[in-house]
Amino acid sequence: MLTELSISNLGVIPRTTVELSPGLTVLTGETGAGKTMVVTGLRLLTGGRADASRVRTGAEQAVVEGAFSLTGLSEEAATEIHALAAEAGAEPDENGEYVVSRSVKSTGRSRAHLGGRSVPAATLASLAGHLITIHGQNDQIRLMSPDQQLAALDRYDPRIGESLVAYRDVWTQWRAATRLLREKTEKRRELAQEVDRLRFALQEIDAVAPAAGEDDELVSSINLLQDVDALREAADSALVAIDGAPAEFAESAGNEAASDLVGKAAASLTGASDASLQQLGAQLESVASVLSDVSAELGSFLAGLPSDPSELERSLQRQQELKGLTRKYAPDIAGVLEWRAKAERRLNKIDTPPEAVEELKREVATLEREVKTRARELSSARRRAATELARDVTRELRGLAMPKARLTVHISEQDPGRDGADVVELRLAPNDALEPRPLATSASGGELSRVMLALEVTLSSTDKGATMVFDEVDAGVGGRAAVEIGRRLARLATHNQVIVVTHLPQVAAYADTHLHVAKNVGDVAVTSGVATLTLEERVEELARMLAGMDDSETGRAHAAELRDRARADVSALRQELRA
Numbered sequence: 001m002l003t004e005l006s007i008s009n010l011g012v013i014p015r016t017t018v019e020l021s022p023g024l025t026v027l028t029g030e031t032g033a034g035k036t037m038v039v040t041g042l043r044l045l046t047g048g049r050a051d052a053s054r055v056r057t058g059a060e061q062a063v064v065e066g067a068f069s070l071t072g073l074s075e076e077a078a079t080e081i082h083a084l085a086a087e088a089g090a091e092p093d094e095n096g097e098y099v100v101s102r103s104v105k106s107t108g109r110s111r112a113h114l115g116g117r118s119v120p121a122a123t124l125a126s127l128a129g130h131l132i133t134i135h136g137q138n139d140q141i142r143l144m145s146p147d148q149q150l151a152a153l154d155r156y157d158p159r160i161g162e163s164l165v166a167y168r169d170v171w172t173q174w175r176a177a178t179r180l181l182r183e184k185t186e187k188r189r190e191l192a193q194e195v196d197r198l199r200f201a202l203q204e205i206d207a208v209a210p211a212a213g214e215d216d217e218l219v220s221s222i223n224l225l226q227d228v229d230a231l232r233e234a235a236d237s238a239l240v241a242i243d244g245a246p247a248e249f250a251e252s253a254g255n256e257a258a259s260d261l262v263g264k265a266a267a268s269l270t271g272a273s274d275a276s277l278q279q280l281g282a283q284l285e286s287v288a289s290v291l292s293d294v295s296a297e298l299g300s301f302l303a304g305l306p307s308d309p310s311e312l313e314r315s316l317q318r319q320q321e322l323k324g325l326t327r328k329y330a331p332d333i334a335g336v337l338e339w340r341a342k343a344e345r346r347l348n349k350i351d352t353p354p355e356a357v358e359e360l361k362r363e364v365a366t367l368e369r370e371v372k373t374r375a376r377e378l379s380s381a382r383r384r385a386a387t388e389l390a391r392d393v394t395r396e397l398r399g400l401a402m403p404k405a406r407l408t409v410h411i412s413e414q415d416p417g418r419d420g421a422d423v424v425e426l427r428l429a430p431n432d433a434l435e436p437r438p439l440a441t442s443a444s445g446g447e448l449s450r451v452m453l454a455l456e457v458t459l460s461s462t463d464k465g466a467t468m469v470f471d472e473v474d475a476g477v478g479g480r481a482a483v484e485i486g487r488r489l490a491r492l493a494t495h496n497q498v499i500v501v502t503h504l505p506q507v508a509a510y511a512d513t514h515l516h517v518a519k520n521v522g523d524v525a526v527t528s529g530v531a532t533l534t535l536e537e538r539v540e541e542l543a544r545m546l547a548g549m550d551d552s553e554t555g556r557a558h559a560a561e562l563r564d565r566a567r568a569d570v571s572a573l574r575q576e577l578r579a
Contacts, residue, residue: 001497002042002132002467003097004067009059011037012528018515019532022072024493024570026508027501027530028541029517034528035501038517039136039471042066042499044102046132047125050110065101067093068131072465072495077130084130088123090115100124135452136471143426143452144440150424153409155459157385160378167374167420174367181360184350191350198347201329205340208321215326215333218319225312232305239298242291259295262288375421379411382422386411389458396454396488401481404431407451426451449473450481457488464495471501482506490570494577505545505559509566514538539563 006017012034029035040054041064055062070078085091085098092098092115101113102124112121143149154160184191224231244257262284269281322333330336386409397405406429411422427436428443428451436442443451453473460468470489486507492498493512502508514533533541542559543552 001069001072001465002066002499003069004065005038005041006063006065007037007041007530008063009056010041010062010064011054011056012519013037013530014056014527016528016530018530020497020499021513022493022497023512024490024510025497025499025513025515026511027499027515027517028503028508028545029528030519033517033519034530035517036471037528038530039134039469039501042132042469043134044104044110045100045124046128046134047112047121047123050102050104050108050121052104052106052108055104055106059106061103061105063101063103065099067095067097067099068467069095069097070465073130074464077465081127081130084123084127085115088114088119089117090119098127100127132467132469134469134471135456135473143448143455144438146423146425147419149409149426150419150422152426152455152459153382153385153389153424154419156389157381160381160385163374163378163381164420167371167378168418170367170370170374171416171418174364174371177360177364177367180349181357181364184357184360195347195350198343201343202340202347205325205329205336208325210322210325210333210336212334212337215319215322218315218322222312222315222319225306225315228305228312232302235298235302235305239295239302242295242298259288259291262291371416372421375416378420379413379422382420382424383411386424392458393451393454396457397450400450400454400484400488401479402447402450405429405447406432406436407454408436410436446481450485453485453488457492460492460496465497467497467499468492469499469501472503473500478504478506486510486566487569487573490566491573491577494574503545505542505562506566508538508545509542509562510570511538512570514541516541535563 001022002020004017004019006015007013008015012032027035027038037054040048044050044064045066070081073081081098090098098115099113102110102121104110110121112119112124114123114127143152154164240257242258244260266281266284266288269277269284272278272281325336326332329339390407390409393407394405397407408427408429410425410427412425413421414423415421426439428439428447429436439448439451453470456468456470460466482504483506485504486509489498489500489507490510500507500511508514514537515530516533516537517528517530519528539556539559542562543555546555546559546562
């Protein structure tokens with residue numbers, strides 16, 4: 001449920017905030033007052049397209065913010081919303097509500113936020129699918145498309161959804177197998193050439209047999225081999241200085257070893273009676289220990305130096321072999337190995353022996369039979385639901401001042417597609433004597449509005465906690481039909497939040513909450529704001545809507561009577577539904 005809506009600098013609305021309640025909320029006001037901007041703001045919150053032309057003249061950006069409560073929603077819907085929010089890193093506020101905002105700059109850039117986190121507009125659209133539905137006159141046009149009519153039928157019966165999921169699973173497998181078979185049979189020459197190229201490449205890589213990280217190790221090894229003589233000389237000189245020359249060279253070396261000298265100095269000082277000299281002697285012993293460690297490491301270093309003069313040549317040759325691969329397949333050996341793995345997977349996929357192709361043909365045939373079986377099951381479920389949906393919508397239409405109208409749901413067959421093998425078409429007949437005709441060619445604007453409302457009332461009969469917005473869906477309707485539209489919207493609002501933009505006083509009279517959009521035309525600018533009307537103010541607004549008679553006692557009396565009758569009707573209706 002939408003609990004609060006704030007709009008800044010959107011169209012003629014400089015700034016307004018309204019608190020929204022459960023039940024039926026109507027939004028009225030004179031033409032051009034800004035009612036459309038409220039719906040535009042709601043569409044922005046649901047991830048709709050951002051239009052810079054909607055930013056108020058002179059403002060840098062327009063901002064719309066809404067707070068959504070999950071109270072009343074089904075556990076399944078609430079879980080889905082929490083999961084979507086958590087994935088985006090969003091959190092509910094201290095009231096347990098999710099705050100959604102959308103800003104549109106005058107330059108055209110827009111930003112969306114959910115629970116304090118920046119998110120793509122598509123995330124808001126996904127969230128809105130569980131929270132709010134907006135019906136406008138464009139939605140009436142979309143209702144005439146076969147896809148929308150099919151979706152309406154599938155929404156009517158949850159069992160269709162189960163059959164549809166099972167069908168799509170098999171259909172996806174069948175499509176993938178069919179595509180693979182076509183690829184293997186229609187592109188044999190190209191695939192054979194690709195197989196040869198891949199085999200040659202794999203053989204070339206395997207002949208070299210590179211190891212991961214080998215190219216980097218070779219660089220280090222070659223650098224070492226190229227400097228091995230200088231490194232050996234430096235380490236050997238240091239070792240002689242520390243430990244002295246070997247015995248066979250001791251006489252020619254002449255100088256005494258550093259370790260021996262340090263040892264003698266340490267012995268001299270540690271045997272002295274002065275404490276400070278003893279301390280210095282202890283430090284020299286530490287130096288002697290360090291020299292011993294360095295000597296051991298130098299010995300290990302010298303022992304580990306390569307002594308084979310041909311090793312450098314072998315390493316350089318190996319490096320050239322690896323470079324031959326990195327020139328052709330990837331910048332480094334890690335990339336070459338990754339390329340090889342992909343090439344092997346691709347080869348295994350396309351290098352299929354004849355018997356495997358025959359097996360694939362049998363698999364495609366089996367999946368095709370299963371697709372047709374699943375499609376028949378799905379069609380049966382839809383045909384059963386079509387009869388019931390037609391009956392329920394017809395009953396609603398006859399309560400909407402179309403006493404003889406009859407809606408039928410016609411289903412024809414086509415080749416299996418993602419949504420099955422059914423083409424659904426809603427048809428309308430003015431009476432039982434006439435043949436039903438497609439909505440697109442038979443329904444007037446007012447009739448189409450009533451069909452859409454009848455559908456929504458029927459489809460939403462089991463919904464709870466949802467927010468539904470109707471933007472002037474009562475256009476072209478009046479008289480008794482308008483009263484019936486008001487009654488059905490009130491009934492729909494028993495377990496849901498319904499927000500209606502209307503010009504009809506008969507509809508507005510049924511509201512639990514009445515919002516009024518007022519326009520102020522100044523010398524420099526036009527501004528609008530949204531206010532919640534009191535019971536007395538509602539009477540004045542209804543009188544204005546009836547015939548511009550808000551300054552007439554007769555008009556106000558008529559409006560008060562309309563309001564009181566509607567309130568009594570709503571009370572009786574909801575008591576009946578809750579019983």
